[in-house]
Amino acid sequence: MLKKGNKSYAIFKMKCPRCHEADLFPTGSFEFKNPFEMNKRCPNCNEDFLPEPGFYYGAMFISYIFTGWFCLTFVGILHWGLGWSTGSSFALLIFVIAIFFVWIFRMARSMWIGFNVSYRGK
């Protein structure tokens, strides 16, 4: 499934949606260095990663919906499934979200540009 030329490859590897070669972000998601910095253009095919101002507005809804359902499910499983207290369920949730926050933010952007730009190969 995760092969070059496949849309999910570019989205999950956070690659340029047009050529699937270059990275969208200059640093790794779990390096926590410049977490919100994004490359302006693809160094390989010159695809513009910010086609218009406010382009990533829609990505906000992806991360909002994903985070909302994730939080409900996560706390639900810990609290009602495993019998954890509300306090410790939320404490672990905050910890997990703090670690994955940058990854979720970037994945939402990667999905958004991936849905909007199609693969053109070389």
Ligand SMILES: [Zn+2]
């Ligand atoms: Zn490219």
